[in-house]
Structure formats: structure tokens, C-alpha cells
Amino acid sequence: MVEINEVSVNRVLNPTAINLGDYVINPYVGCEFSCLYCYVRSNKVASKRKRPWGTYVDIRKNAPDLLEKEICEKKPKTVLLGSTTECFQPVEKKFQLTKRILEILNNHEVPYIILTRSPYVVEYIPLLNQRFCKRIYFTVNNYSDIFKQAIEPKSPSFVSRNIAIQALLDAGMPVIPYYSPVIPWVTEIKDAFSLFTTAERVDFEYLNFNLKNTQDIIKSISLTDRARGKNISRMFYEKNYYEQTWDTMDEEIERQASRANKRYKRYRHPFDAFFKNTYFD
Numbered sequence: 001m002v003e004i005n006e007v008s009v010n011r012v013l014n015p016t017a018i019n020l021g022d023y024v025i026n027p028y029v030g031c032e033f034s035c036l037y038c039y040v041r042s043n044k045v046a047s048k049r050k051r052p053w054g055t056y057v058d059i060r061k062n063a064p065d066l067l068e069k070e071i072c073e074k075k076p077k078t079v080l081l082g083s084t085t086e087c088f089q090p091v092e093k094k095f096q097l098t099k100r101i102l103e104i105l106n107n108h109e110v111p112y113i114i115l116t117r118s119p120y121v122v123e124y125i126p127l128l129n130q131r132f133c134k135r136i137y138f139t140v141n142n143y144s145d146i147f148k149q150a151i152e153p154k155s156p157s158f159v160s161r162n163i164a165i166q167a168l169l170d171a172g173m174p175v176i177p178y179y180s181p182v183i184p185w186v187t188e189i190k191d192a193f194s195l196f197t198t199a200e201r202v203d204f205e206y207l208n209f210n211l212k213n214t215q216d217i218i219k220s221i222s223l224t225d226r227a228r229g230k231n232i233s234r235m236f237y238e239k240n241y242y243e244q245t246w247d248t249m250d251e252e253i254e255r256q257a258s259r260a261n262k263r264y265k266r267y268r269h270p271f272d273a274f275f276k277n278t279y280f281d
């Protein structure tokens with residue numbers, strides 16, 4: 001059971017180091033989808049909560065009113081929506097904070113970029129195609145059913161996401177199908193380029209082994225398939241094996257992209273680097 005709290009915040013436009021905008025907006029705190037790999041699980045704010053990640057959502061109910069004022073003060077160049085929450089998660093149907101925020105951004109002609117894995121975003125196509133939505137990174141992943149169940153059981157099905165991406169592309173929206181995290185022996189990438197032929201490119205972000213919850217991910221995969229879990233665990237401890245595995249993945253993606261004549265980007269985390277929030281190079 002997800003606990004819903006209505007809260008007030010002091011500001012809604014927060015400066016960011018993520019190179020997709022100068023400010024981020026997160027209309028909610030928490031997320032009903034509760035993905036095991038979510039990097040927000042281990043951030044300072046989430047760690048202080050008494051309830052586990054995925055069991056609460058705070059509704060920042062004054063966010064739209066604040067946004068009107070803050071746009072005039074801060075004059076954002078580009079805003080990133082959904083860096084620490086899912087803006088289009090089920091609570092959005094009732095509270096519609098994201099909808100109001102999109103209306104305000106459009107009215108003030110502020111460009112924005114969206115991170116999502118929710119097909120509900122399709123409901124907002126009339127708002128999104130008013131010139132100010134510059135890009136939508138839509139996470140696909142395409143794990144088989146048993147791994148989806150192990151890693152992101154509460155998120156929307158991959159089929160529904162693929163349909164939503166196609167609907168957005170058909171509406172002329174700038175969507176990047178986004179595989180994140182790519183997990184070796186788990187992520188199915190063979191259809192990555194044939195599924196979305198009209199997408200400008202496909203992006204891949206490899207699993208970040210420096211996340212605090214990586215061991216939970218490996219444990220969950222091991223319970224589903226011991227041999228695959230063992231291989232992934234080896235990557236955690238052996239640098240050579242780590243590099244070789246990702247080299248093989250690089251080659252496979254390159255081969256498929258070249259066969260389909262499609263562009264792509266991929267982000268590979270260094271073996272022992274601390275987590276840096278610098279995706280989307």
C-alpha cells in the first residue's frame with residue numbers, strides 16, 4: 001500500500017549538474033514504480049525516510065503556483081522533468097501536477113526535457129507538441145518476464161511502453177528510446193533498433209556497479225537465475241571481466257546499429273569510480 005502525503009515546498013525549480021538543463025522539476029517525492037535499480041533509493045533524502053522506497057509519494061501540491069513565480073525570477077533556459085521521480089506515475093491521474101507544470105512551461109515558452117518510463121505521458125501529447133518539449137528519454141529495457149518481475153515488478157509492462165513510444169513518435173515527438181540500466185545476460189537488445197525505426201537514435205546506459213543497491217540487484221537476479229547472477233557478481237569484483245563483458249556489449253550494439261543504419265549513444269561507468277550523476281554525455 002502506497003502512502004500518499006500532500007506537502008508544501010519552498011521552491012520547485014532546483015539547479016542541477018545534470019547536463020540536460022539548468023534546473024530540474026520533480027512534482028512528486030517518491031515513486032510508485034519502485035525499480036530496484038533506482039539511484040534515488042540511496043540518496044540522502046530517501047535514506048532518511050522511515051518507509052522504504054516505493055511505499056510513499058509526497059504530492060508537492062503548491063509546485064505549480066511556485067513555478068509561475070520562480071520562472072520570472074530565475075529565467076530557466078531548459079528544465080529537466082523527472083530526475084528523482086516519475087512525473088507520469090499513477091498519482092498523476094488524480095493530482096495532475098505534471099499537467100499543470102507543462103501548461104505553465106508552455107505558457108512561459110520554457111523548453112523542457114522529460115525522463116519517463118510511463119505510458120501515461122501519451123495522454124499529454126496535445127501539451128507536449130506545443131514546441132517546448134525538446135526531448136523525451138523513454139526507458140524501455142526489455143527484460144524477459146522473469147527478470148522484469150525480479151527487477152522492476154511494479155513498473156508498466158515493456159509492451160505498453162513500446163506502444164507509447166511509437167505513439168509519441170507518430171505524433172512527431174522527439175523521443176529517445178532509452179535502455180537503462182543495460183544488464184548483461186538480462187537486457188534483450190536484439191530488437192533495439194528494429195522496434196523504433198523513426199527514432200532519431202537509441203541510447204544505452206550500462207548498469208552502474210557503484211550504486212549502493214547493486215548487491216540487491218545481483219541478489220535478485222541470482223534468485224531468478226543463479227548462473228547469470230554469478231556472472232554479474234564476477235563483474236563486481238574482477239576488473240578484467242568487467243571490461244571484457246562491456247566490450248562485448250559495445251561490439252554487439254555497434255553491430256546491430258550498423259546493420260540497421262541507426263545512431264546510438266551509450267554510457268559506460270568506470271569500474272571503480274564513485275557514482276557521478278553525469279549521464280547523457
Ligand code: SF4
Pocket residue numbers: 031032033034035037038039040084085086117
Ligand atoms: S520510475 Fe524512475 S524514479 Fe521511479 S523507481 Fe523507477 S527509476 Fe526510480
